[in-house]
Amino acid sequence: MNFVSTRGNVSKIGFIDTVLMGLANDGGLLIPEKVPQIPAERLQAMSELSYQELAYEIFSYYVDGEIPDNELKELIEKSYATFRHPEVTPVQKVKDNLYLLELFHGPTFAFKDIALQFLGNLYSYVSKKTGETIHILGATSGDTGASAIEGVRGKEGIRICILHPHGKVSKVQELQMTTIHDPNVLNLAIKGTFDDGQRIIKELFADVEFKNKYHLRAINSINFVRILAQTVYYFYAYFQVAKETNTKTVNFSVPTGNFGDIFAGYLAKKMGLPVGKLIVATNENNILEDFIKDGVYKPGEFKSTYSPSMDIQVASNFERYLYYLLGENSEAVTDLMNQFKSEGKIVVNEEQLLQVKKDFAAHGVLGEECLQTIKKYYSETTYLLDPHTACGVAAYEECNEANDFCITLATAHPAKFNESIERCDINQTYPIEISQLFDKPQYLEVVEADNDEIVRKLEKLFSFSTR
Numbered sequence: 001m002n003f004v005s006t007r008g009n010v011s012k013i014g015f016i017d018t019v020l021m022g023l024a025n026d027g028g029l030l031i032p033e034k035v036p037q038i039p040a041e042r043l044q045a046m047s048e049l050s051y052q053e054l055a056y057e058i059f060s061y062y063v064d065g066e067i068p069d070n071e072l073k074e075l076i077e078k079s080y081a082t083f084r085h086p087e088v089t090p091v092q093k094v095k096d097n098l099y100l101l102e103l104f105h106g107p108t109f110a111f112k113d114i115a116l117q118f119l120g121n122l123y124s125y126v127s128k129k130t131g132e133t134i135h136i137l138g139a140t141s142g143d144t145g146a147s148a149i150e151g152v153r154g155k156e157g158i159r160i161c162i163l164h165p166h167g168k169v170s171k172v173q174e175l176q177m178t179t180i181h182d183p184n185v186l187n188l189a190i191k192g193t194f195d196d197g198q199r200i201i202k203e204l205f206a207d208v209e210f211k212n213k214y215h216l217r218a219i220n221s222i223n224f225v226r227i228l229a230q231t232v233y234y235f236y237a238y239f240q241v242a243k244e245t246n247t248k249t250v251n252f253s254v255p256t257g258n259f260g261d262i263f264a265g266y267l268a269k270k271m272g273l274p275v276g277k278l279i280v281a282t283n284e285n286n287i288l289e290d291f292i293k294d295g296v297y298k299p300g301e302f303k304s305t306y307s308p309s310m311d312i313q314v315a316s317n318f319e320r321y322l323y324y325l326l327g328e329n330s331e332a333v334t335d336l337m338n339q340f341k342s343e344g345k346i347v348v349n350e351e352q353l354l355q356v357k358k359d360f361a362a363h364g365v366l367g368e369e370c371l372q373t374i375k376k377y378y379s380e381t382t383y384l385l386d387p388h389t390a391c392g393v394a395a396y397e398e399c400n401e402a403n404d405f406c407i408t409l410a411t412a413h414p415a416k417f418n419e420s421i422e423r424c425d426i427n428q429t430y431p432i433e434i435s436q437l438f439d440k441p442q443y444l445e446v447v448e449a450d451n452d453e454i455v456r457k458l459e460k461l462f463s464f465s466t467r
């Protein structure tokens with residue numbers, strides 16, 4: 001299996017090099033040269049597998065022998081042994097044709113754990129094999145940071161620096177990141193938004209000399225492994241619901257920020273999974289909704305909402321979708337991305353817009369609608385939705401056709417976002433793992449959203465020897 005860049009200027013590389021490169025060296029995103037096709041009979045057989053077995057089957061298409069089978073199996077077992085639910089990502093029927101795919105049973109109570117537990121173990125594996133120290137640099141809107149730190153803490157040969165927007169993450173998210181006191185972990189709270197953090201990371205990663213000097217590695221969903229690990233639960237959930245309902249196609253509603261999670265669904269569909277519509281649920285930061293309705297992608301003003309992990313204007317993974325929308329033409333992608341850089345927007349033509357509408361539906365959920373959805377489901381079904389999942393459920397209500405079955409991705413546990421739950425006049429009890437965080441000291445440094453200052457902090461962390 002070879003991987004290429006959406007912009008076409010990286011020579012073909014294998015799976016491990018793709019993981020290590022993160023952002024493609026030409027500024028694009030890495031994608032498989034050919035998406036593997038899973039025949040219907042094979043899918044049928046896969047529907048009986050456990051989560052871990054399924055992950056192994058799906059990863060194998062992409063790893064393509066670069067990691068020996070037994071070692072890959074071990075990595076998968078280890079990564080999902082930290083989950084509190086035996087099924088890893090169980091599916092719950094909520095009502096009629098609505099199912100919730102619970103993705104929050106990992107160590108930090110959000111879906112990011114599913115990919116980052118695996119990626120942490122994979123980096124550690126690579127470090128052991130090559131003797132290279134892995135330096136991880138990432139930006140977070142809240143959940144990735146905690147999840148990535150949890151994925152690598154205490155692991156030899158890895159150092160990690162996470163940027164989060166100061167004061168713009170939930171209390172629990174902040175505590176999860178900053179109460180870990182390991183010499184190989186650095187939390188930088190930047191005075192700015194997630195988009196500032198993401199831009200800084202992208203600029204530092206685009207400086208190939210700097211990236212190579214420090215062996216900088218990515219944990220954001222620009223890393224293809226994040227996407228790959230997330231395709232597994234689309235398969236798993238589809239199989240559960242298809243078996244229970246005897247239905248052929250299922251829609252998915254996905255709370256969306258950086259377009260990583262929903263792109264994993266798009267990839268699963270490309271591999272042959274009978275996915276119907278992919279419903280993009282956003283909050284007031286709704287450029288993706290505008291794009292899907294009008295074909296114009298134009299970031300606007302950043303807004304802080306009840307669903308902070310989706311407070312993103314520039315969705316990194318969108319470029320991966322553009323690549324397929326433009327017929328896998330990397331020159332056309334490069335032109336559009338250059339246009340985006342100079343004019344601040346991307347416009348697609350009529351024909352392309354028709355295709356976009358075939359692939360996706362979209363709904364931008366306003367704050368009040370998000371809270372009303374939480375209240376309504378709590379009183380009607382006793383299910384307490386977190387505000388991100390509530391956006392997904394509200395988008396299902398808006399976009400799902402009456403006869404279709406829909407799986408909404410429950411991306412976080414409500415305990416992570418008590419600020420929003422309190423606004424619904426609901427008192428929740430925290431799981432013990434979360435209530436314990438409040439007694440711990442915090443470790444973080446507040447910095448300007450400035451590349452040079454961040455580089456200075458990094459150099460200090462990276463000169464610190466852990467091995």
Ligand SMILES: *Cc1c(COP(=O)(O)O)cnc(C)c1O
Nearest residue numbers: 143257258259260261309411412
């Ligand atoms: C990260 C996150 C999202 C958005 O996922 P993307 O892959 O960035 O689109 C949604 N909900 C929660 C709880 C998250 O942590």
